Amino acid sequence: MTALPKSIDETAALLRKQDYVAERSLATALFLALKMERPLFLEGEAGVGKTEIAKVLARTLDRPLIRLQCYEGLDIASAVYEWNYQRQMVEIRLVEAGGKASRDDLEKGIFSRRFLIKRPLLEALDHGSKEPPVLLIDELDRTDEPFEAYLLEVLSDWQVSIPEIGTIRAERPPIVVITSNRTREIHDAVKRRCLYHWVNYPDATRELEIVRCKAPEAPERLSREVVAFVQKLRGMDLFKLPGVAETIDWCKALTALDAVALDPATVDDTLGVLLKYQDDIAKVRGPEAAALVTQAKAALAA
Numbered sequence: 001m002t003a004l005p006k007s008i009d010e011t012a013a014l015l016r017k018q019d020y021v022a023e024r025s026l027a028t029a030l031f032l033a034l035k036m037e038r039p040l041f042l043e044g045e046a047g048v049g050k051t052e053i054a055k056v057l058a059r060t061l062d063r064p065l066i067r068l069q070c071y072e073g074l075d076i077a078s079a080v081y082e083w084n085y086q087r088q089m090v091e092i093r094l095v096e097a098g099g100k101a102s103r104d105d106l107e108k109g110i111f112s113r114r115f116l117i118k119r120p121l122l123e124a125l126d127h128g129s130k131e132p133p134v135l136l137i138d139e140l141d142r143t144d145e146p147f148e149a150y151l152l153e154v155l156s157d158w159q160v161s162i163p164e165i166g167t168i169r170a171e172r173p174p175i176v177v178i179t180s181n182r183t184r185e186i187h188d189a190v191k192r193r194c195l196y197h198w199v200n201y202p203d204a205t206r207e208l209e210i211v212r213c214k215a216p217e218a219p220e221r222l223s224r225e226v227v228a229f230v231q232k233l234r235g236m237d238l239f240k241l242p243g244v245a246e247t248i249d250w251c252k253a254l255t256a257l258d259a260v261a262l263d264p265a266t267v268d269d270t271l272g273v274l275l276k277y278q279d280d281i282a283k284v285r286g287p288e289a290a291a292l293v294t295q296a297k298a299a300l301a302a
């Protein structure tokens with residue numbers, strides 16, 4: 001188990017050791033979230049490293065990662081707990097066959113922890129005396145409001161109540177990272193309990209550092225040109241701009257094709273790694289891509 005970082009610099013260094021290149025403001029938010037034992041709420045475009053931060057955090061602090069992937073219709077049975085009906089049925093048969101236990105005893109027996117299936121939220125709270133895990137609540141904007149209201153309770157009191165058993169309370173709160181792609185606004189009351197950080201696209205310097213970490217096999221010149229190209233591309237009016245994930249993928253793809261620098265023809269042929277909408281690809285392919293290649297190379301030469 002690694003101790004929590006004691007400063008912003010130490011936080012950034014811990015992330016960097018796991019190949020995560022964080023901007024200063026993110027390292028600050030994370031440092032404070034850890035120190036104040038508050039959830040970290042991350043919003044931002046797709047593929048900018050929101051989910052990754054929870055994974056890296058769990059690895060670097062040597063804590064288990066518990067992930068709750070949100071979706072429409074997510075309910076308590078999938079997010080918090082569920083009774084193990086099959087095992088309860090078997091138990092009832094066994095007790096009946098034995099013929100000794102009273103109805104009350106039987107009921108108490110089958111609604112005990114032994115028959116409880118813990119789902120991510122309960123698992124994250126009920127960690128006993130072990131170091132609290134990292135709880136990733138991913139893409140919260142995909143759930144509906146009733147679930148958000150429920151989550152609010154959990155985040156406020158670090159407890160869940162199970163009618164048949166009682167209240168289960170975390171001895172120490174888990175380290176919580178919540179992400180959202182902002183397909184809808186998350187309720188203010190949830191945000192109020194968290195520290196908020198908007199994850200931006202990285203600037204060229206940071207994106208190059210990320211590429212060097214994540215695609216070390218790519219030739220230096222290629223990486224520089226790719227980053228410069230993507231940075232220019234993000235200035236265009238596209239339906240869906242490429243995230244960091246796409247930059248990394250593109251570097252890997254071009255390296256697999258033995259490219260050592262960008263050229264318009266190869267760019268045209270591999271645009272599908274970077275852009276995922278036909279309209280965007282049609283807009284960029286050809287003269288636009290060639291112009292961007294020229295601009296990227298000029299920017300690097302300058």
Ligand SMILES: Nc1ncnc2c1ncn2[C@@H]1O[C@H](COP(=O)(O)OP(=O)(O)OP(=O)(O)O)[C@@H](O)[C@H]1O
Nearest residue numbers: 019020021045046047048049050051052210244245
């Ligand atoms: N700052 C960074 N340092 C290192 N790697 C990064 C960084 N940002 C993004 N990445 C890489 O980009 C990829 C995508 O990141 P991630 O899945 O966390 O994005 P996301 O913001 O959760 O996207 P989505 O909204 O689509 O889920 C990961 O493989 C991650 O390694």
Ligand SMILES: [Mg+2]
Nearest residue numbers: 050051052179
């Ligand atoms: Mg994600």
